[in-house]
Amino acid sequence: MTTTLTRPVSTVAFPRLALVHYRYGFLETVRVPMAVLGTMLFPALALLFFVVPQRAVAGDPLAAAAATAQLAVFAVMSTSVFTYGIGVAEDRAQPFDPYLRTLPAGPWPRMVGRVLNGTTWSLLGLVPPILVAVLLTEASIPFDRFLLSVLLVMLAGIPFLLIGLTIGYLMSSKAATAVAQVVVFPLAFAGGLFLPPETFPGWLDTLSTFLPSRAARDLVVSAATGADLPATALPVLLGWTVAFALLTAYAYRRDEGRRFH
Numbered sequence: 001m002t003t004t005l006t007r008p009v010s011t012v013a014f015p016r017l018a019l020v021h022y023r024y025g026f027l028e029t030v031r032v033p034m035a036v037l038g039t040m041l042f043p044a045l046a047l048l049f050f051v052v053p054q055r056a057v058a059g060d061p062l063a064a065a066a067a068t069a070q071l072a073v074f075a076v077m078s079t080s081v082f083t084y085g086i087g088v089a090e091d092r093a094q095p096f097d098p099y100l101r102t103l104p105a106g107p108w109p110r111m112v113g114r115v116l117n118g119t120t121w122s123l124l125g126l127v128p129p130i131l132v133a134v135l136l137t138e139a140s141i142p143f144d145r146f147l148l149s150v151l152l153v154m155l156a157g158i159p160f161l162l163i164g165l166t167i168g169y170l171m172s173s174k175a176a177t178a179v180a181q182v183v184v185f186p187l188a189f190a191g192g193l194f195l196p197p198e199t200f201p202g203w204l205d206t207l208s209t210f211l212p213s214r215a216a217r218d219l220v221v222s223a224a225t226g227a228d229l230p231a232t233a234l235p236v237l238l239g240w241t242v243a244f245a246l247l248t249a250y251a252y253r254r255d256e257g258r259r260f261h
Helices: 002-006 013-030 033-050 061-092 096-100 108-136 143-155 158-170 173-190 202-208 212-225 233-260
Strands: none
Touching: 013 108, 033 061, 033 108, 061 108, 061 143, 061 158, 061 173, 061 212, 108 143, 108 158, 143 212, 158 173, 158 212, 158 233, 173 202, 173 212, 212 233
16 A cells, blocks of 8 residues: 555656646636636726727727737736736645645646646636727737737746746735735836836836846737847846746745645
8 A cells, every 4th residue: 555655646647637637726716707707807908998999009000919919918927926826825725735745646737737727717818808909909910920929928928927836835825815916017017018118217118128027028019010029038038937937946845844844
């Protein structure tokens, strides 16, 4: 019996376990309608109320595409930080969590399932703003640019995924909720996701270039519109990704050490 319990999970069982965790996480989210509505509707409502009425923007194909790209980045960023930050913190507060972490499968099937769930909701969160842009603005981009933009917005969400995991493993559920809100909205505003950076004063525009939200925004807008990509965008995204990958690993080990040793 001891040998069975300590045997590592096989490569065949790993994807099956990951899919079980994914299905459980997805159903858990669906059972909270406000979580679904908040994830999917806020970026579309921002586009509807702040972009569509501005005919100079909504009537310009490139400007409308850029505005949609900005809010697509916000959709992925907010979904990542809230899903992983608050979700992980809430799971850690449940008595079932320590039990799962003692099983021989290890943390990876559950982590992969969590990432798949967050990715699913990030993709679903892109649908409403894209529909608003298609139906109510003149936004128009070639199909290949559209596919590239969707791919890049998901890749640009990686540092925000890691930020969410760091928050979730370092903080209690109540603290994680507050910190996630404090992180998301200032990053969104200063990163040019609500207002284009061209409207910023010089000092804010300079500061903004060092934020992951601005780098993600510049990357996706460049893909969607063909605008020049600032030289700072990729190094900034890579730097934040590496930094928060290290912080996530530290936060996980710290939580594991406190609760199991």
